[in-house]
Amino acid sequence: MTQSLLPIGGPEIKTESHQWDPLIRSERYPNIWCPGCGIGIVLSSYINAVNKSSIPSEKHVCISGIGCTGRIAGYLNLDSYHTTHGRGIAFATGMSVIRPDLEITVVAGDGDISTIGGNHLIHAARRNTDLNVIMVNNLNYGMTGGQHGATTPLGAKTHTSPYGNVESPFNVPYLVSASGASFVARWTTIHVRQLFRAIRRMMEIEGFAFLEVVSPCPPTFGEFNNYPEALDMMKYFRDQSVVDDNADLRDITITARPEDPIVVGNFVDRRRPSYQELLGRLLEKSSIQNVRRGANP
Amino acid sequence: MSQYVEDGSLIPGDYFLMGNFACIEAAIMAGCRFYAGYPITPSSEIFERASTRFPQVGGYAVEMEDEIGSVAALIGASYAGAKVMTATSGPGFSLMMENIGLAYMMEAPLVIVNVQRAGPSTGIATLVGQGDMMQAKWGTHGDVETIVYCPNSVQEFFDLTIQAFNSAEKFRTPVYVMADQVIAMMWERLRIPRREEIEIKQRAVLDSKALATQPPFDYSKDFLPMPIAGMGCRVNIDSLTHDSRGYPSTEHYVSEILTRHLVGKIIDHAREIWKWEEFFLEDAEVVVVSYGCSSRSALRAVKIARSRGIKAGLLRLITPWPFPDEIIERVSSRVNTLVVAEINYGQLVHPIREHSRCPVVGANWAPGTLIEPSAIVDALQVVVPS
Numbered sequence: 001m002t003q004s005l006l007p008i009g010g011p012e013i014k015t016e017s018h019q020w021d022p023l024i025r026s027e028r029y030p031n032i033w034c035p036g037c038g039i040g041i042v043l044s045s046y047i048n049a050v051n052k053s054s055i056p057s058e059k060h061v062c063i064s065g066i067g068c069t070g071r072i073a074g075y076l077n078l079d080s081y082h083t084t085h086g087r088g089i090a091f092a093t094g095m096s097v098i099r100p101d102l103e104i105t106v107v108a109g110d111g112d113i114s115t116i117g118g119n120h121l122i123h124a125a126r127r128n129t130d131l132n133v134i135m136v137n138n139l140n141y142g143m144t145g146g147q148h149g150a151t152t153p154l155g156a157k158t159h160t161s162p163y164g165n166v167e168s169p170f171n172v173p174y175l176v177s178a179s180g181a182s183f184v185a186r187w188t189t190i191h192v193r194q195l196f197r198a199i200r201r202m203m204e205i206e207g208f209a210f211l212e213v214v215s216p217c218p219p220t221f222g223e224f225n226n227y228p229e230a231l232d233m234m235k236y237f238r239d240q241s242v243v244d245d246n247a248d249l250r251d252i253t254i255t256a257r258p259e260d261p262i263v264v265g266n267f268v269d270r271r272r273p274s275y276q277e278l279l280g281r282l283l284e285k286s287s288i289q290n291v292r293r294g295a296n297p
Numbered sequence: 298m299s300q301y302v303e304d305g306s307l308i309p310g311d312y313f314l315m316g317n318f319a320c321i322e323a324a325i326m327a328g329c330r331f332y333a334g335y336p337i338t339p340s341s342e343i344f345e346r347a348s349t350r351f352p353q354v355g356g357y358a359v360e361m362e363d364e365i366g367s368v369a370a371l372i373g374a375s376y377a378g379a380k381v382m383t384a385t386s387g388p389g390f391s392l393m394m395e396n397i398g399l400a401y402m403m404e405a406p407l408v409i410v411n412v413q414r415a416g417p418s419t420g421i422a423t424l425v426g427q428g429d430m431m432q433a434k435w436g437t438h439g440d441v442e443t444i445v446y447c448p449n450s451v452q453e454f455f456d457l458t459i460q461a462f463n464s465a466e467k468f469r470t471p472v473y474v475m476a477d478q479v480i481a482m483m484w485e486r487l488r489i490p491r492r493e494e495i496e497i498k499q500r501a502v503l504d505s506k507a508l509a510t511q512p513p514f515d516y517s518k519d520f521l522p523m524p525i526a527g528m529g530c531r532v533n534i535d536s537l538t539h540d541s542r543g544y545p546s547t548e549h550y551v552s553e554i555l556t557r558h559l560v561g562k563i564i565d566h567a568r569e570i571w572k573w574e575e576f577f578l579e580d581a582e583v584v585v586v587s588y589g590c591s592s593r594s595a596l597r598a599v600k601i602a603r604s605r606g607i608k609a610g611l612l613r614l615i616t617p618w619p620f621p622d623e624i625i626e627r628v629s630s631r632v633n634t635l636v637v638a639e640i641n642y643g644q645l646v647h648p649i650r651e652h653s654r655c656p657v658v659g660a661n662w663a664p665g666t667l668i669e670p671s672a673i674v675d676a677l678q679v680v681v682p683s
Contacts, residue, residue: 025533028544058529063373066536074533074545079526081376082535082545084399087369090361094333094370095526097357098377102527120369123362279357286352288301 020047023057025077032071034142036222036230038189038215042136043072045192046107049199050078053103061095061104063088065112068143069136072107086117089124092131100130100276103203110137114172115150125179125208127275132202132209135172138217139225139256146220153256157224172212174249177268182207184268186252188214188237191264198266207274214254214262226258237262302492305354309491316454316481317342317384320410320474321350322489323458324382327497329408330356331379333370335363335389338422339478340412343384364389368396368407375405376534378502378525380462384410388419390429390436397471398437401559403534404521406465406500408458410474412481413589415664425478426664427589427640431647433473434618440556442563444472444570445618447588451485457615463498464570468562469523475617477640479590479667505529512541516558519565563619572615573624577603581610583681584628585660586649587638588614591668595638598673605674607681617645622652629653634680636660638673656680 024047033039050060057078064073066085073080083091088106096104106113113121113135124131140158141147147160151172155164177184183205185198195213202209216222216233227233236258245265252263302308306326314322320343324332332347347358361367364385371381385393390411400407411433415426429436433445444464446457458474465472503513503522513524513532524530537545538552546552563570577599578584587595592613602609612628612635614621625648629635635653637646638660650657660676662668 025544058531059527061526074535077531079524079531080533081373081403082533082537083369083372084396084536087365087396087399090366090369091373093359093361093366094331094373094375094381095377096373097359097370098331098374098379099527102377119362120366123366283352283355283357287355288305288353 020051023047023050023077025075028075031075033068034219036216036218037068038138038213039069039072039136041189041192042069042107042134042195042213042215043075045195046072046105046134046199047076048196049203052200053203055103055203059102061102063092063095063104063106065108065117067109067112067141068138069107069109070112086112086115087120088112089117089120089131089133093124093129096129096131096276097279103132105132105134107134107136109142110135110139110151110172111141111149114170118150118170122175122179125176125181125210128180128182128207128272130206130208130274130276132199132211134199134211134213136213136215137172137254138215138221139254140217140221142217142220146224151254153254156221156256158221169253171249171253173210173252173267176210177249180208180272181210181268182270182272182274183209183266185210185266186212186214187264188241188262189216190234190237190241194264201266201269205269206277207272225256305350306492307489309489312487312489313484314451314487315342315484316451316476317412318346319451319455319487320384320458320476321346323455324408324462325350325354326495327380327459327462328499329380329382329462330354331371331374331381332356332358332383333361333367333374333381334358334383334385335361335367337386337389339414339482340384340386340410343410343412364392365395368393368400368409371407372396372400372403372405375407376403376526380406380466382408382410384412386412386414386422387426387429390432394436398439398441399536400471401437401441402536404469404523405471406469407471408461408465408474409471410458410476413475413477421665423478424665425590425640425667427477427591428644428664430475430617430639430641430644433475440560442560443618444468444470444563445616446472446474446572447615447617448474448476448480449589449592449613450480451483451487454480455487459495459497463496466498466500467520468566469520470563475589477590503530508532513543514539514541516541516554519558519562567619567621568623570616570619571621571624573621574613574615576611576613578610578612578628580608581632582608583634583636583677584610584612584632585636585638585673585677586612586614586625588617588645591638591640594668594670595673598638598670598677601670601674602677607677609677614645620648620652625649625652626654629655634658636673636676636680638668638676640664640668
């Protein structure tokens with residue numbers, strides 16, 4: 001099958017079909033993301049992981065929130081849910097309790113997951129709910145035009161911090177690790193193979209698995225913060241990333257200053273009972289004699 | 298010997314039970330197996346009893362971090378195939394409004410019990426109010442039509458909770474049981490019916506094979522089978538305005554079709570939803586309109602007024618939403634005045650006045666206690682001078 005892809009302002013490109021086509025709603029393309037955006041890399045890493053996972057694709061569920069990254073769910077030919085801003089993890093909690101056999105991945109932006117949805121994030125990590133959460137961190141609110149959020153570095157300029165951000169950002173891997181997650185990682189969009197491997201590992205983890213993906217946002221963040229072109233931030237990722245799986249998580253706050261490192265790695269991979277396992281044990285000991293269990297009376 | 302029958306429901310018979318407990322026993326009988334909530338007075342006994350009873354019957358009672366997350370979790374569990382519920386009171390009801398809007402948009406069946414308490418903001422947590430009646434209709438943004446049940450006894454709290462699950466499944470929408478502190482914390486006789494006496498509606502589930510010939514959102518039909526996660530449907534369920542494929546759209550006609558569907562599936566079937574009760578209307582010249590715990594005071598007030606020669610009647614609304622306009626029009630066209638008795642400073646009096654053919658006055662009572670019959674009698678004596 002030959003399909004036509006028409007990038008805005010560009011020449012028509014003819015492509016042959018791709019092995020991932022069954023997992024993509026290609027009739028919805030072109031997507032909404034800006035040139036130079038990193039979200040497409042996250043999307044393809046996730047599709048690659050779904051494709052290679054031992055779990056059949058009809059058991060994979062993608063739940064997203066609101067924002068640029070929130071649009072990921074709608075491009076996937078899976079059971080997909082585009083929920084309210086910040087509530088994807090809470091939505092996924094209910095679904096995963098009823099259907100622990102489903103492989104549920106929440107994909108959303110930094111504002112969605114760590115700012116408006118920060119409470120759901122830490123509580124899901126505390127319960128060790130069996131979910132995968134991929135947080136695409138572009139260091140600002142992109143879809144609304146570039147405002148600062150809980151991950152925007154100190155001093156960074158956005159439309160709501162025009163004189164430089166006076167709020168300290170969350171160091172999200174440290175936060176999620178302290179909250180109790182079974183798996184915590186951070187990579188950037190230049191680490192394509194590491195992203196794929198981290199997401200595959202998350203699909204094996206029974207418990208809360210969290211991945212931060214640092215991603216460029218040229219028009220609304222990079223433009224005002226030393227990285228005006230898409231390639232500028234990718235070069236920054238290439239030159240300043242330090243891989244350290246054993247990093248002291250207290251010291252890995254992202255500054256986005258060209259001279260500072262971005263510490264990346266699979267920081268936490270530990271065994272703790274998941275929420276679903278503990279709920280299963282609770283049901284075992286609380287069931288009453290002679291009562292038929294299940295949802296259909 | 299177990300006090301439960303095979304499906305985990307209470308053995309049929311007479312019990313002496315609290316309203317909040319009756320609500321959970323009804324939910325179990327209706328097939329609800331997922332509760333997500335956050336503790337709040339005076340609804341907490343519902344959550345507590347769910348935490349004891351649901352695991353006994355293979356269900357889950359999950360304590361979420363707030364009421365925002367509670368309703369989000371309900372929608373997720375609903376799309377996983379479960380019948381789901383939560384209970385709350387005023388402050389929690391306000392927090393729920395965001396994701397109640399999502400449930401309308403995603404057409405997820407949920408039951409939300411609001412045990413109404415006194416006052417705006419934190420108000421008085423332990424005392425009664427009926428101040429959330431308009432919030433139930435208008436609380437979330439955008440155009441929605443809503444289904445509300447108002448019980449006035451422990452028995453009715455039980456019966457209407459089962460009815461709420463049936464309506465939620467049929468109409469694929471959030472349904473409210475708007476109880477109040479008096480009904481919820483009152484202990485009363487409760488008769489648990491036998492299984493064959495009650496109707497339990499099961500969900501219409503979308504078969505993925507049907508998607509080969511039809512779109513997932515065929516809005517020419519009022520009631521659509523629900524795609525459940527993990528069954529190979531691969532449908533996009535979106536909070537954005539979406540077309541027949543479930544894809545986001547900013548087209549005006551798409552918005553028109555979707556909004557008309559969400560409102561129409563309720564309002565076009567309002568007559569089969571409405572429930573009400575009439576007392577002494579045959580010769581009534583003035584009629585009290587009331588609901589919930591206030592209607593118990595209102596019935597007493599009507600009897601006192603009749604003993605004093607006032608030809609009073611009572612119209613008890615059991616489903617204030619969708620608004621029973623035809624019933625108000627019919628009753629008001631043959632009496633002189635309607636007196637609306639409610640524990641707030643004027644809520645349902647407004648749509649009643651909009652549809653009434655006769656003058657309408659309010660008998661209002663500051664939240665905190667049950668409205669006293671004497672206050673309603675006073676209002677009747679003002680409109681019908683002796």
